[in-house]
Structure formats: structure tokens, C-alpha cells
């Protein structure tokens with residue numbers, strides 16, 4: 555692992571406590587199934603993935619990273635984990651009673667704007683920003699499970715276990731590409747990449763949190 559990826563890991567390590575304090579993650583840890591936040595999360599995530607996946611594919615292609623896993627993700631759009639949450643939500647509520655917000659919520663808009671802006675700064679900054687998505691989910695799921703905060707028997711265990719396992723090779727390939735490219739770009743661009751990754755990590759946290767904050771279209 556090179557310097558750049560070590561820095562990326564450092565950014566995520568530092569952000570981990572704020573994920574542990576996130577109300578959405580805390581509810582998952584308690585095994586508390588909150589239908590409305592879950593359904594809001596799924597809705598926003600479909601919006602997010604519609605934009606994320608084509609960008610991710612484009613940048614990975616530019617670095618000649620292509621794997622089976624990625625192609626599968628493009629096809630599925632996280633259908634499996636979304637279905638897991640959908641089933642949980644339906645277990646606790648009559649889904650017709652839940653008002654899902656159909657607007658773009660602030661973290662969705664903010665995150666996607668950030669990815670667009672990063673793309674304008676070139677492939678290295680773009681890949682750094684996009685890396686936040688698989689990296690945060692993989693890292694967070696692994697930490698929650700390893701730290702014993704997410705155990706088998708918890709209704710969300712399968713969801714976190716899915717993300718712990720998926721995408722390993724794509725993430726490894728993209729981290730390797732980032733390390734290699736980091737050697738070729740200027741210090742300034744490297745710094746921009748790291749900042750873009752940092753911002754993606756913050757948006758990932760906000761993205762979970764926003765699902766808890768809406769009720770009937772209003773802030774709680």
C-alpha cells in the first residue's frame with residue numbers, strides 16, 4: 555500500500571467515530587427497524603446510484619479497471635441490499651402508510667454535485683471522489699462487524715455483511731490505480747484528490763443521516 559492509499563485510510567479512520575454517532579447507523583446497531591428512514595434511504599440511494607454508476611464506470615474504464623463485480627453492480631444497482639431493507643421495513647409497517655419523500659434530499663444533491671465538480675478536475679480527483687462510495691461501505695461494514703457492534707441475529711447483519719464482502723476486487727484495483735496515479739500527478743492534484751475523498755466521506759455520513767431527518771417532507 556502506497557502513501558496515497560494510506561492517507562485515504564487515515565481519512566476514513568478519523569471519520570469512523572462520526573459514523574458510529576450517526577443516528578441511522580445507531581438504529582441499525584440496536585436492530586431497530588424504522589420503516590420511514592429505511593424507505594427514504596432506498597429512494598434516495600436509487601437516485602444516487604443512477605448518477606454514480608455511469609460516472610464510476612467511465613472513470614474506471616479510463617484507468618482500464620474492469621471487473622465482473624462492477625458489471626454486476628451496473629446491472630443490479632444494489633438490488634439485493636435494497637431488497638433486504640425493503641423487506642425489513644415491510645415487516646414492521648403497512649408500507650402504504652409511509653410517506654416517502656420524492657424530492658432530492660440535500661445530501662443527495664450535495665454528494666452528486668460534489669462528484670460532478672470532482673469530475674471536472676480530471677480523472678485522478680474524480681476517481682478519488684468516487685472511491686468514497688465503495689470504500690466507506692466496505693470499511694464501515696467491516697469495522698462494525700469486527701468491533702462486535704453488528705452481530706449475527708441483528709436484522710441488519712446481512713445488509714452489512716453484504717457490503718463487507720462485495721466489491722473487494724474493484725476496491726483493491728481502484729486503490730492500486732490511485733496509488734500508481736498519485737505518483738504521476740502534482741502535489742497540488744494529489745491534495746485535491748485527498749480533499750475530494752474526504753468530502754465524499756462526509757457526504758456518505760450525511761447521506762445516512764438525512765434518511766432519519768425527514769418526516770412528511772419536513773425536518774424533525
Ligand SMILES: Cc1ncc(C[n+]2csc(CCO)c2C)c(N)n1
Nearest residue numbers: 599602627632687688691721724761
Ligand atoms: C450513498 C451510497 N454510498 C455507497 C453505496 C454502496 N455502493 C454503491 S455502488 C457500490 C459498488 C461500486 O463498485 C457500492 C459499494 C451506496 N449504495 N450508496
